[in-house]
Amino acid sequence: MTPLLDVRDLQVAFRTGPMLARRDVLGVAGVSFRLHPGETFALVGESGSGKTTLARAINGLQPISAGSVHFDGQRIDRLGRAAMKPLRKVMSMMFQDPVGSLSPRMTVRDLVTEPFRIHGVRAELAAETTRLLALVGLNDSFADRFAHQLSGGQARRVGVARAIALNPRLVIADEPTAGLDVSVQGEVLNLLNDLRERLGLSMVIITHNLHVVHHVADRMAVMYLGRFVETGQTDAVFRAPAHPYTAALLSANPEPDPDKARERIALPAEVPSLLARPAGCEFHTRCPWAQARCRTEAPEMRPHGDRHLACHFPLAPGARPPERDIPT
Amino acid sequence: MSAAVSDAWRPVRRLLAEPLGALGIALVLLVIGGAVLADWLSVYEPSRISPRDRFQGPSWTHLLGTDQLGRDLFSRVLHGGRIALSVALFSTAASLAIGVVLGLIAGYGPRWLDNLMLLLFDSIKSFPTVMLALALVTLFGPSLTAVVVVVVLVNVPGYARIIRTQTLALKESEFVTAAQSMGAGTARVLRVHIMPNVIGPLLILASMDIPVVIAIEAGMSFLGLGVRPPTPSWGAILNDGFTAIRDTPWIVIAGGLPIILTTLGFTFLGETLRDVFDPRLKGRG
Numbered sequence: 001m002t003p004l005l006d007v008r009d010l011q012v013a014f015r016t017g018p019m020l021a022r023r024d025v026l027g028v029a030g031v032s033f034r035l036h037p038g039e040t041f042a043l044v045g046e047s048g049s050g051k052t053t054l055a056r057a058i059n060g061l062q063p064i065s066a067g068s069v070h071f072d073g074q075r076i077d078r079l080g081r082a083a084m085k086p087l088r089k090v091m092s093m094m095f096q097d098p099v100g101s102l103s104p105r106m107t108v109r110d111l112v113t114e115p116f117r118i119h120g121v122r123a124e125l126a127a128e129t130t131r132l133l134a135l136v137g138l139n140d141s142f143a144d145r146f147a148h149q150l151s152g153g154q155a156r157r158v159g160v161a162r163a164i165a166l167n168p169r170l171v172i173a174d175e176p177t178a179g180l181d182v183s184v185q186g187e188v189l190n191l192l193n194d195l196r197e198r199l200g201l202s203m204v205i206i207t208h209n210l211h212v213v214h215h216v217a218d219r220m221a222v223m224y225l226g227r228f229v230e231t232g233q234t235d236a237v238f239r240a241p242a243h244p245y246t247a248a249l250l251s252a253n254p255e256p257d258p259d260k261a262r263e264r265i266a267l268p269a270e271v272p273s274l275l276a277r278p279a280g281c282e283f284h285t286r287c288p289w290a291q292a293r294c295r296t297e298a299p300e301m302r303p304h305g306d307r308h309l310a311c312h313f314p315l316a317p318g319a320r321p322p323e324r325d326i327p328t
Numbered sequence: 329m330s331a332a333v334s335d336a337w338r339p340v341r342r343l344l345a346e347p348l349g350a351l352g353i354a355l356v357l358l359v360i361g362g363a364v365l366a367d368w369l370s371v372y373e374p375s376r377i378s379p380r381d382r383f384q385g386p387s388w389t390h391l392l393g394t395d396q397l398g399r400d401l402f403s404r405v406l407h408g409g410r411i412a413l414s415v416a417l418f419s420t421a422a423s424l425a426i427g428v429v430l431g432l433i434a435g436y437g438p439r440w441l442d443n444l445m446l447l448l449f450d451s452i453k454s455f456p457t458v459m460l461a462l463a464l465v466t467l468f469g470p471s472l473t474a475v476v477v478v479v480v481l482v483n484v485p486g487y488a489r490i491i492r493t494q495t496l497a498l499k500e501s502e503f504v505t506a507a508q509s510m511g512a513g514t515a516r517v518l519r520v521h522i523m524p525n526v527i528g529p530l531l532i533l534a535s536m537d538i539p540v541v542i543a544i545e546a547g548m549s550f551l552g553l554g555v556r557p558p559t560p561s562w563g564a565i566l567n568d569g570f571t572a573i574r575d576t577p578w579i580v581i582a583g584g585l586p587i588i589l590t591t592l593g594f595t596f597l598g599e600t601l602r603d604v605f606d607p608r609l610k611g612r613g
Contacts, residue, residue, distance in 0.1 A: 100501065103503045106521075114512075
């Protein structure tokens with residue numbers, strides 16, 4: 001089966017520095033993954049790990065410096081804007097800020113029907129408005145409102161309606177729950193799950209919220225400094241994280257059950273600067289399990305049991321960090 | 329529905345609630361009314377020369393008196409209002425249109441184009457208005473067109489800069505990126521997603537610029553760079569009266585008073601408009 005989305009060794013470089021000392025900084029440093037039709041794939045990582053840049057690169061909003069992106073077997077990363085346009089009907093994107101991603105002077109009606117106008121799709125726009133609003137659980141009375149008259153959750157629903165307006169095959173959702181109350185987050189996730197099943201959507205979800213991942217994603221990838229460090233089935237990764245970074249992320253995730261015993265894995269130090277990537281394994285500066293080999297030799301992304309992993313010393317299920325003096 | 333109607337009227341009501349705003353509206357309506365109804369209100373042909381009636385003081389036959397050629401000043405002032413207003417409205421509208429387009433291009437386009445356009449704007453702005461007017465009139469001869477061109481050249485750089493700055497700020501905003509990701513072309517992004525969000529402050533500024541334009545027209549006509557002599561213009565009336573100011577001051581008053589009233593009216597209106605739409609600025613210069 002042809003994957004719907006096939007990303008191979010994708011890199012995004014940014015130019016920084018003064019005129020004579022120009023240098024490239026890799027925001028995304030070689031990432032590969034495949035998304036099959038109907039599947040939901042989550043990208044997880046801290047702020048600055050390159051998640052959003054990766055999403056923008058897939059969508060063609062950000063030029064890539066190496067690697068390739070194939071959509072349904074067609075290479076799309078070298079397409080010009082005109083050639084890309086028809087693909088934008090079948091590949092839509094949702095942005096982080098629920099209100100900020102809606103044009104402030106447009107009514108909800110105009111917002112959700114904008115894709116029809118952009119692509120010159122002939123349709124009964126009034127009926128489409130009603131249909132789309134109903135799909136995301138809003139009634140017609142919202143049609144004449146402006147973005148600033150909506151709550152975060154309502155604005156997010158409008159964003160979802162706009163993203164699915166032309167029956168896309170792929171939706172890339174950048175932090176679909178950012179800026180929403182926890183209860184509204186739940187509603188939005190249920191909505192996404194529901195639409196995914198009803199419309200047969202494939203989704204790439206970018207988030208730092210692990211609850212979101214657990215709730216909607218079939219597979220997930222953990223990103224650190226623009227690289228994947230662990231990918232696998234969501235359930236498997238949650239059950240037994242094999243990369244120390246994944247384990248630390250999961251241990252930092254708030255647990256609703258107060259009686260459950262858990263040990264937080266504290267990561268020392270800050271995220272390294274992209275301008276000064278650590279030698280060897282890029283996570284060794286913060287890894288509680290780091291050993292001599294980690295400081296010199298960079299681990300490759302390799303199959304490890306039911307997943308792929310970039311670590312010299314994969315964790316056994318339930319591993320606890322070794323005792324050591326944490327530098328202050 | 330009723331909410332929408334009251335929403336639309338709220339600025340107007342607030343405008344009328346401000347004494348300065350109400351005065352501004354009254355003055356502007358007076359001037360516009362005079363210009364529109366000029367043919368009906370004026371008893372005399374504005375350009376009809378009647379040597380026997382020259383230099384007559386204000387009276388019931390000639391409300392504002394007559395000038396050195398015996399032309400009725402009241403009729404000339406009314407018809408001069410037409411010139412002043414049509415030049416002001418037309419050239420302001422033209423400046424707005426050109427300024428908005430150039431500003432959007434400079435703000436949204438590539439960096440080098442932005443820099444090039446800024447250089448151009450600054451070069452035009454560095455010309456004193458009078459020098460620019462003289463230079464253009466030397467090239468094309470005195471005419472209303474010359475006045476309009478001068479006004480447009482003077483206004484466009486400032487308008488374009490305002491639009492450019494706001495466009496730059498919105499260019500990276502999520503709703504613009506969202507429009508791009510949906511496949512909207514540059515023209516559509518600019519027209520539908522950016523322009524409605526940047527034009528508001530400029531409209532208010534432009535309404536405050538109308539008196540400046542009227543002063544430019546009057547000034548150029550006073551200097552003989554604007555409308556050709558028989559055509560009535562406030563600036564030309566001022567010039568007519570200027571030579572005889574010692575003996576017959578009413579000619580200068582007839583030419584100057586409408587300029588002052590119009591300028592005040594539009595300025596009051598513009599300032600109140602600004603306060604109504606942007607209350608944060610209230611009370612500042």
